[in-house]
Amino acid sequence: MKIGLGLPIDDPAALLSWARRADAGPFSTLGLLDRLVYGNPEPLVTLAGLAGATSRIRVQTEVLIAPVHNTAMLAKQTATLDRISGGRFTLGIGVGGREDDCLAAGVDIHRRGRRLDGQMALLRRVWSGEPYGDGVGPIGPRPATPGGPEVLFGGFAPAALERVARFGDGFLGAALPPHLMTGLFRDVEAAWEKHARPGRPRLVAQLNVALGPAGTLAHARHNIRDYYAFTGRAGHMAEGLLTTPERIRETTDAFFAIGADEVMLYCWSSDADQIDRLADAVF
Template identity: 80%
Template sequence: MNIGLGLPIDDPAQLLTWARRADASPFRTLGLLDRLVYDNPEPLITLATLAGATSRIRIQTEVLIAPLHTTALLAKQTATLDRLSGGRFTLGIGVGGREDDCLAAGIDLHRRGRRLDEQLTRLRRAWSGEPYGEGVGPIGPAPTTPGGPEVLFGGFAPAALERVGRFGDGFLGAALPPTFMSKLFRDAETAWHKHDRPGRPRLVAQANVALGPDSTLDRARRNLRDYYAFSGHVEYMEAGLLTTAQQIRETADAYFGIGADEVMLYCWASDADQIDRLADALF
């Protein structure tokens, strides 16, 4: 039973504590979200730091908004992170949807999907050691994982599911209950087979959680409301926050029941004792 933890972003100074405690726990993966115009730590720099503080647990962007990044530099950064972590890195990737992020990065909000498609072609080329482009040699270092780190696409639109089949290793679905996530999982599998990919895509589900005293739950709700304020769906997101051991167990079981290979429990408060509480509830 593979279960990971999404790292809280409200107190970056606590993340080393989270990583070391999680590395000594049964959890498989540590995930970290990405925003540009927001008070969150930059994920690639942060995960590199956490990789150096751990030896077993995997690290994952959840998800990196790739269009905000320069492609050549992103190829080098992700290959370096895969190399330094000993192949423990998963690149969760997506297009994002916040206009302010795109404005700050100087990219066209309406072209971010096409830009991501172009980026994936170049990333795969760079990770394979091929010349980056005409008149440009290879970009190193070579990643530990042959062909580059595992790539999971996040999102809800048909284009995101199509990218799983074209470019990815799997799909990462967030903030939907299992009954709705099941369709996205099946759509990812359909895209996979449409492109004649061998085997099956890796399927990962994410649920928002907080487990602990009222102070932890209140802080998690505040952070969740603040993060999703742009969306117009704050009440829905807050209502979906799982706050009891029974809710979390039942939801994880339901995700595994629809074919999830891993369930990521995204924590919205920096109370690191949640690691032990969640481990006791699930393992």
């Protein structure tokens, strides 16, 4: 049973402590979200630091907004992170949805899906050691994982689910309860079969949690409202925060029942004692 932790973003200096405590416990993965025009730490830089502070636990972007990144540099950064972590890196990737992120990066928000498709072809080429393109040789280093790090696509649109089968290793589903997520899981599996991919896609679910005293819960609700303010559904997201051991355990079990290979418990408060509370709740 693989259960990971999504890291809080409001106190980057605390994340080394989070990583070491999680690495000493039963959790499988540390996830970190990506935004450009926001106060979160840059995920690839941060995960490199966390990989160096740990020895066992995997590190994962959840999800990296690839279209706002330079493709050649992204290929080099992700290969480097996979290499220095000893193959413990998972690239969770998606198109994003914030116009200000795209404006800051000089990217057309209406073409970000097509840009991601082109980026994935280039990333796979670089990770395999082939030249980047005409007149441009290979970009190293070679990743520790043959063919490149594991790639999980996040999103809800049919194009995102198709990308899992075309370019990826699996799917990362967030912001939906199990009874709705099961439809996305089955659609991903159907796309996988349509593209005649061998084996099966890895399915990862994410749920938002906060566990602890009233101050911890209030802090988490404030942070999740602030992060999702642009969606117009910030109140709904805060109301969906799971705040009791029973609800967290029941929902985690429900995700495994619909075929999840791993469940990520995304924490919105920097109270690091949640690591032990969550471990007691779900293991």
